[in-house]
Structures are given as C-alpha cells and as structure tokens.
C-alpha cells in the first residue's frame with residue numbers, strides 16, 4: 001500500500017453498491033468510514049454508488065455490495081441483472097440477509113397493510129413478501145446487522161482486496177460481552193437479553209449501555225432458544241413479548257431458528 | 273431552443289444520484305413549456321405505520337429509527353416525544369439537555385454529509401466527493417473530520433451512529449458521566465473551527481438566482497433555536513399574510529397528505545398551500561434565536577439578518593433561494609457544535625438515566641426538527657399500551673410539492689435561456705433536487721407517484 005505510486009496505475013477492482021428496500025443505513029456505513037474512505041477509494045474504483053456519486057458506471061463489477069430486501073416485482077428482475085454483472089456479491093445488513101424489518105409483512109395480510117398506510121392502495125405495486133437477496137440469486141458472503149458494523153465492513157473489503165475469506169466470527173453477542181468485560185445484564189440485573197442467540201458484530205453495544213440485546217444482528221451460528229426463552233420469561237416477559245422481541249429486525253431469520261428449535265410455536269400469531 | 277429540439281419532449285431521469293433513497297424524475301415539455309415535473313419516488317413501501325400496530329408503547333423509537341439510516345435520531349426523538357405526550361410525561365432538565373446533545377450530533381454529521389458529500393460537488397462541477405477530493409482535498413478532509421465529530425457525539429451517547437441503541441422512552445438506558453463527555457470537548461473545539469471554515473468555504477460558491485414560492489413551516493421554541501421540540505409555525509409566502517402557529521395536536525388538520533394517481537402526485541399541503549420545511553424554513557422562523565456566533569457567521573456568509581417576525585412586523589431577510597440552503601446548513605452546523613459544547617460544559621449527571629413512562633390509553637403527538645425538516649409522529653394506544661394507530665409525516669413528503677414546483681420553474685427558466693439538451697436539463701434538475709436534500713428513505717408513507725410504468 002505504501003509503495004511509490006507507479007506512473008501508470010494498474011486498473012483497480014471495481015466496486016458497485018446497490019440498494020433495494022432499506023433505510024440506506026448500511027450503505028451509509030461506507031460513508032461513515034471517515035478514516036478509511038479515501039484509502040478505500042484509492043484501492044477500489046467506486047464505479048456505482050448512487051448515494052455518493054452522480055456518475056454511475058455500468059458493470060461488470062469485481063465487488064458488489066447489496067443493501068436492502070427484495071420487495072417489488074422490479075427488484076426480482078434487477079437483482080438477477082446485478083448478479084450477472086458481479087464477480088463477488090456481498091449482502092450488507094439485515095434487510096439484504098434476512099428481509100429486514102419490512103419482512104414483518106410476510107406474516108401479515110399485505111392488503112390490510114396497504115389499506116392501513118395508503119388511501120388508494122390500488123396505486124401501489126409491491127410483493128406480498130420482503131425476502132433476502134439469497135432467496136433470488138447466489139450470494140458470496142452475508143454481512144449481518146441492522147445496521148452493519150463499520151469495522152466488519154472494512155474487514156470484508158480488505159479481505160476482498162487480499163483475496164481471502166472475511167474473518168467474521170459466527171459466535172454470539174455473549175462472547176463480545178465477555179471480551180469487553182461487561183457484567184452480564186441478565187445475571188446481574190435480570191434484564192431480558194437476546195445476546196446468547198444473537199450474532200456478534202456490534203461489540204456487545206446494548207449490554208455495554210445497560211440494555212438487553214434486541215437481536216439486531218440476527219441469529220448466531222449456534223443458538224439455544226429452548227434454554228433462553230424460559231429465562232426471558234423468568235425476567236418478566238410474557239410469551240408474546242419474547243415473540244415480538246424475536247420478530248423485529250430479523251424476523252425471518254429468527255422464525256427459521258424457532259421452527260427448528262421450538263417446533264409448534266411459530267404460527268405467525270402475535271408477530272405484530 | 274435549437275431547431276433540433278422536438279416540440280414535445282419527455283425527459284426521464286431514471287435514478288437521481290446523491291440523494292438519500294431512490295427517486296426518478298419525469299418531465300413533460302411541450303412547445304418549450306414545462307407541462308409537468310414529477311418526482312417519482314420508487315422507494316418501495318415498507319409499511320411501518322401498519323406493522324407498528326400491536327407493538328408495545330416502548331417499541332416505536334427503535335422501530336421507526338429504521339425508516340431512515342441518515343436521520344435515525346430524528347425518528348427516535350419524534351417517537352419518544354409522541355409517546356411521552358400520550359403517557360403524560362415531560363422529560364426535562366439534564367435528560368432533555370442530553371437529548372438535545374444527541375440531536376446536535378446528528379445535525380452535525382448529517383448536515384456535514386450533505387454539504388460535503390452530496391451538495392458541494394454540484395457547485396464545484398464534480399460528480400462526487402472522490403472527485404472533489406482530487407482538487408479540494410483540504411475541504412474534503414475537513415468535512416470528514418467534522419462529520420466524524422458529529423458521529424462521535426452520537427456514538428458516545430447512543431452507542432453507534434446509525435440506529436443508536438441507548439435511547440429509550442423517558443431518556444436513556446445509561447447516562448454518561450461528566451468525565452465520559454470530556455473527550456468530546458476537544459473534538460468539538462476543533463469542529464468549531466472546521467464549521468467556521470465550512471461556512472466561509474460555501475459562502476464562496478456561486479449561487480444561481482432562484483426563488484421557492486412556498487410557505488415555510490418549522491417548529492418554534494421560546495428562547496432557543498428549535499431542534500428537539502417546538503410549536504409548528506408558518507411564515508406564509510404571501511407578504512400580506514402574517515406568520516401563525518398551531519397546536520401540534522392539530523398537525524394533520526393543517527398538513528394534509530393527498531394521494532393522486534395521474535396528476536402531479538402526492539402533495540402534502542399546508543392549509544391548502546404548497547409548503548417547505550427544512551433549513552430555509554428554520555432560518556426564517558427562528559433564525560433570530562441562533563447564537564451570536566452563528567448569526568455573525570450567517571452575516572458573513574451573506575444571509576443577512578434573519579427576519580424578526582415576532583408580532584406582525586417582518587424585517588430581516590428570508591432566504592427563499594434553494595441553492596443557498598447549503599449556507600443555512602453550514603451555519604446550523606456551527607450552531608450545533610456550539611450548542612453541543614455548551615450542553616457538555618453545563619452537564620451534571622442526572623440521578624436516574626430516564627423518567628418512568630407508564631403506558632396508558634390515549635393519543636400523543638411529537639415533532640422535532642430532523643436535519644431535513646419537521647418530522648411529525650402520532651400514536652394511539654389502548655389500555656394495555658399497545659399501538660392501535662400510527663401516523664408518521666416525514667419532511668420529504670411535505671417538501672415534495674415545493675420541490676416539483678421548483679423543478680418546473682427552474683427547467684422553464686433553463687429552457688428560456690436555451691438550455692434544452694437532455695444533459696443540461698438533467699444536470700439542472702439533479703441540482704435542484706439536491707438543493708432540498710430530500711431523504712427518500714422515509715418510505716413510511718411514500719407513494720408510487722406514476723402508475724404508467726416507465727421501465
């Protein structure tokens with residue numbers, strides 16, 4: 001990186017950033033890398049990034065970051081075209097990896113939702129579901145979080161540049177808490193916390209601020225809901241409360257875990 | 273117009289760049305006259321107002337922050353205020369000060385992002401901040417530093433810059449100690465210089481003439497520049513109409529959203545007229561309450577003195593040129609840095625990090641000044657504290673009518689000057705849209721504007 005700049009710089013790998021149904025928070029994380037941004041721009045050609053540049057260049061791209069979920073008929077077409085143009089495709093955030101908070105509609109009556117929000121629902125075009133990118137095209141790597149963590153994003157980009165696999169551990173928030181030296185909020189204060197079943201990445205933010213984890217990174221690699229749910233109920237949550245906790249920012253991913261570990265409990269009721 | 277220009281022309285810009293979220297623009301021109309300028313927001317609906325129903329009264333702050341990654345604090349603050357209003361709780365003292373501090377952090381980082389990364393490239397003929405950094409590295413570095421200072425405030429108080437985790441009803445999960453806030457001071461003192469330099473930098477830009485003929489709507493607070501609270505206040509466009517305010521609980525009686533299929537789309541109208549919210553409106557409504565330092569910066573930047581419309585008299589200068597909104601934003605960043613420093617200097621850690629907010633049946637209203645303008649929330653709860661109805665009116669939804677009218681006039685003026693080529697019109701329109709810093713992600717309530725499919 002620090003070698004003298006050759007007179008004719010070699011072609012840099014081309015980066016594309018694309019957005020589907022989302023809040024823009026995950027792609028904004030790239031602009032929040034203030035210390036790294038200019039360095040990243042030196043290593044990668046930012047070919048397509050609408051939030052940041054008005055000169056989008058066509059593919060193919062070496063690395064594509066996709067934010068957001070598939071929620072309209074047009075999205076289904078567009079993600080296929082993008083995949084065909086992408087050498088490596090990485091999804092960033094809960095929307096892109098699990099359908100996001102808007103996947104709450106998957107468990108509800110979308111016509112009812114439309115009528116709730118819009119006076120003239122017939123003008124709106126939407127799918128009845130919000131699905132992750134991997135439901136439509138092959139994905140090379142999924143980065144979790146709502147939003148993703150800046151450090152993990154830089155690791156993914158660095159790993160891509162170095163041609164290796166990103167070092168993103170699959171363990172739970174509890175591990176990060178231990179590493180950070182936090183006192184366990186459940187053990188010490190009886191605060192219900194999804195940390196034991198939630199994917200690490202945030203550095204155990206909520207417990208550090210005295211709050212129970214609410215699962216914004218989605219399920220960890222291994223989980224034990226049958227052990228955790230009674231503990232949360234012991235700490236004052238009703239079954240319905242626990243359900244709503246699990247069914248928020250990563251509703252489809254946690255529902256899949258429940259179906260495996262707590263068969264018979266997810267009938268789509270009480271999911272908000 | 274040149275002879276090669278067809279009499280009837282349709283211009284479609286399939287995706288507007290450097291705005292938050294996704295928008296397209298559709299212009300219809302006939303015989304050199306702009307018939308229609310229509311922003312087509314294709315950000316898909318995300319149904320927040322629907323799935324909030326049935327949720328516990330503690331949940332909307334975290335849930336609605338996910339409407340927009342660029343101003344999550346604004347969503348959290350408006351939601352908290354609305355719910356606390358419904359529950360009859362007023363958060364004051366140091367907890368209120370901490371909230372303002374958090375919000376200042378978001379103002380600093382979000383407005384700086386817009387100034388340096390999204391808006392300034394237009395004035396300097398660059399496509400993006402990377403291009404900008406080739407010629408103006410110092411300014412880009414300063415922008416990144418300033419943005420980082422804002423993020424540092426939000427990260428310290430909120431845990432992270434996007435969708436902070438530390439906010440809760442009644443205050444915070446954990447209130448910082450004085451010692452924890454101290455490292456921010458040094459950063460913010462550098463930021464104060466950076467903010468000054470930013471004002472001077474943008475003051476040197478060239479501003480095309482333009483005027484937005486819309487009423488201006490912003491919150492007004494007694495004795496201070498409104499950020500996290502206030503009463504909706506209107507400065508009408510018509511010079512003969514005096515400014516007026518209305519109670520927040522009547523918000524949707526005054527600001528009505530209308531969904532239309534074929535005409536120029538959803539317009540949320542203020543008492544039947546076109547209106548604009550955001551930095552130009554804030555400057556007009558409460559600019560005189562800025563700090564002496566910010567006022568001095570405003571004067572140096574050429575904004576003049578803000579209007580003093582307490583009572584009927586006006587005086588002072590209302591800025592209605594959307595290109596100059598970048599100046600007001602830069603002044604607001606300077607003010608927010610100063611405010612943050614002031615709050616930190618006066619901070620005493622409260623005995624408890626939050627006030628108890630017990631659930632009860634009722635309806636509550638909350639509005640705050642998001643960086644992009646007034647953001648209104650309303651919730652109704654049943655006896656068990658469950659949401660039975662939610663209504664969210666984001667700033668961009670309110671500004672849309674004014675933006676479209678702005679586009680129509682600018683394109684018309686461009687055509688009259690002979691700038692009829694597609695490339696020229698595209699550039700003109702993209703600039704015009706970015707002037708308003710629209711945040712399209714607030715699709716809580718956004719509409720598909722054009723049912724004739726373009727693609």
Ligand code: SF4
Pocket residue numbers: 022023024025026027067068092093094095096100101145146147148338341435
């Ligand atoms: S995952 Fe969360 S932060 Fe990322 S785009 Fe979706 S809603 Fe926004």
Ligand code: SF4
Pocket residue numbers: 173195198199202203204205206207212213214215216217437
């Ligand atoms: S909810 Fe859990 S995963 Fe998300 S920031 Fe908090 S602790 Fe981290």
